[in-house]
Amino acid sequence: MRCSxxxxxxxxxxxxxxxxEDTRKLQEHIDECVQCLHHRERIHHISALFGSxxxxxxxxxxxxxxMRRVATAEILSAARGHSTVSLVAAGLLVLCVLGMxxxxxxxxAYGFAQSGTVVEFLSDLIGIVWKLISVVTLxxxxxxxxxxxxxxxxxxxxIVFPLMVCVSLMLTALWAHIIWNYRGVNVSQER
Amino acid sequence: xxxxxxxxxxxxxxxxxxxxxxVEKHQGAVFNLAYRLLLNAVEAEDAAQESFVRAYTHLSTYxxxxxxxxxxxxxxxxxxxxxxxxxxxxxxxELDESRQLCDGEADPERYAVARERDxxxxxxxxxxxxxxxxxxxxxxxxxxxxxxxxxxxxxxxxAVKVRLHRAREMLAQSVRQQGDTAESRxxxxxxxxxxxxxxxxxxx
Numbered sequence: 001m002r003c004s005x006x007x008x009x010x011x012x013x014x015x016x017x018x019x020x021e022d023t024r025k026l027q028e029h030i031d032e033c034v035q036c037l038h039h040r041e042r043i044h045h046i047s048a049l050f051g052s053x054x055x056x057x058x059x060x061x062x063x064x065x066x067m068r069r070v071a072t073a074e075i076l077s078a079a080r081g082h083s084t085v086s087l088v089a090a091g092l093l094v095l096c097v098l099g100m101x102x103x104x105x106x107x108x109a110y111g112f113a114q115s116g117t118v119v120e121f122l123s124d125l126i127g128i129v130w131k132l133i134s135v136v137t138l139x140x141x142x143x144x145x146x147x148x149x150x151x152x153x154x155x156x157x158x159i160v161f162p163l164m165v166c167v168s169l170m171l172t173a174l175w176a177h178i179i180w181n182y183r184g185v186n187v188s189q190e191r
Numbered sequence: 192x193x194x195x196x197x198x199x200x201x202x203x204x205x206x207x208x209x210x211x212x213x214v215e216k217h218q219g220a221v222f223n224l225a226y227r228l229l230l231n232a233v234e235a236e237d238a239a240q241e242s243f244v245r246a247y248t249h250l251s252t253y254x255x256x257x258x259x260x261x262x263x264x265x266x267x268x269x270x271x272x273x274x275x276x277x278x279x280x281x282x283x284x285e286l287d288e289s290r291q292l293c294d295g296e297a298d299p300e301r302y303a304v305a306r307e308r309d310x311x312x313x314x315x316x317x318x319x320x321x322x323x324x325x326x327x328x329x330x331x332x333x334x335x336x337x338x339x340x341x342x343x344x345x346x347x348x349x350a351v352k353v354r355l356h357r358a359r360e361m362l363a364q365s366v367r368q369q370g371d372t373a374e375s376r377x378x379x380x381x382x383x384x385x386x387x388x389x390x391x392x393x394x395x
Contacts, residue, residue, distance in 0.1 A: 007356070007360065008356055011352075011355060011356035011359050011360075012352065012356070014359075015330070015336075015337060015355060016336075038367070042362075042363035042366040042367060043359045043362070043363050045366060046315065046362045046363065046366065049308070049311060049312060049315065050312065050315075050327070051331055052308065053309070053332070055219050055220065055223040055332060056222065056223050056226050056227075056309075057219060058218045058219060058222035058236070058239060059222075059232075059236055062214075062222065062236065062239060062240070063211060063214045063215055063218060065236075065240050066214050066218075066240050066244065067207065067210075067211055067214070069240055069244045070210065070243070070244055070247050071207075073244050073247070073248055
């Protein structure tokens with residue numbers, strides 16, 4: 001038997017039953033090989049060292065610390081879920097209200113279109129879309145903020161609300177800019 | 192008195208008290224695994240907490256056909272392996288309370304032996320990389336078979352046997368090297384423990 005095979009068998013014999021024939025061959029090898037004899041003593045020393053050590057005990061208060069973290073994890077998870085639901089709900093509500101309100105504007109614009117002013121009709125449609133997007137983002141941001149505040153999450157940990165306000169303001173400004181320019185063209189055309 | 196299966200069911204239905212019972216029951220096993228893998232009492236406490244939080248948040252994915260402690264230790268082992276891989280070199284921080292190292296009341300002499308043994312074990316485990324350390328710890332402290340260890344660390348039974356063999360080779364090699372130096376400085380190294388008060392530890 002080679003030394004490498006003998007050492008593999010030494011390790012194996014610590015974890016499971018080795019057939020008697022292999023055990024006999026291993027013993028014969030160890031009787032003749034002093035290096036493998038020392039090797040077996042060393043791995044038995046290691047096994048005895050590890051095997052003699054009991055489980056170390058946890059620090060006091062581990063259970064309480066775990067339950068505090070579990071409670072925090074639950075709050076964060078609930079806040080994320082509620083925020084998403086409230087955001088979607090607020091968005092749908094605003095869409096419905098503004099959709100109804102702006103239906104009148106669309107009908108009026110269509111009236112202009114019937115009289116030949118297609119550009120004016122398209123302009124009104126674009127205006128409505130801008131209005132919808134900006135109001136939804138603004139209200140969604142506010143809804144998000146309210147829910148997170150209710151759950152005790154610090155404002156400093158959030159980026160969603162400021163981001164939504166910025167997007168909303170940018171869209172509103174762009175919409176105002178387009179409408180203002182378009183009116184200017186109309187006035188100059190009338191003159 | 193509810194059993195573990197009933198605690199798990201109750202936890203899934205929102206009963207936090209039931210989960211407290213689970214934590215109380217398994218905190219020793221989880222903390223010990225984290226401490227033996229990270230070799231750092233402070234990091235081990237954080238890892239134990241994180242393991243339980245992950246078990247709580249993923250409890251719905253637990254398969255009741257499997258052993259719960261095996262599933263829980265699997266979460267701990269994977270978390271600790273990630274921590275070990277992220278940090279280049281483990282900074283060992285020993286336990287500072289005698290109560291944690293000894294069963295029952297610890298007299299100073301027993302505590303000294305236990306402390307010395309703990310130091311020797313940390314020194315030995317520190318030689319092993321994240322590939323080998325969990326396998327050795329699960330084999331010796333949890334008396335798991337190679338098949339069970341394989342399930343936890345995601346290896347075949349054969350691969351676990353090979354790693355155990357290699358880990359023992361590395362440790363035996365280190366014992367041999369330290370044995371040479373221990374002749375001149377017997378108190379150093381985990382092999383040096385043979386020459387000290389804790390020599391009974393090496394008798395199988």
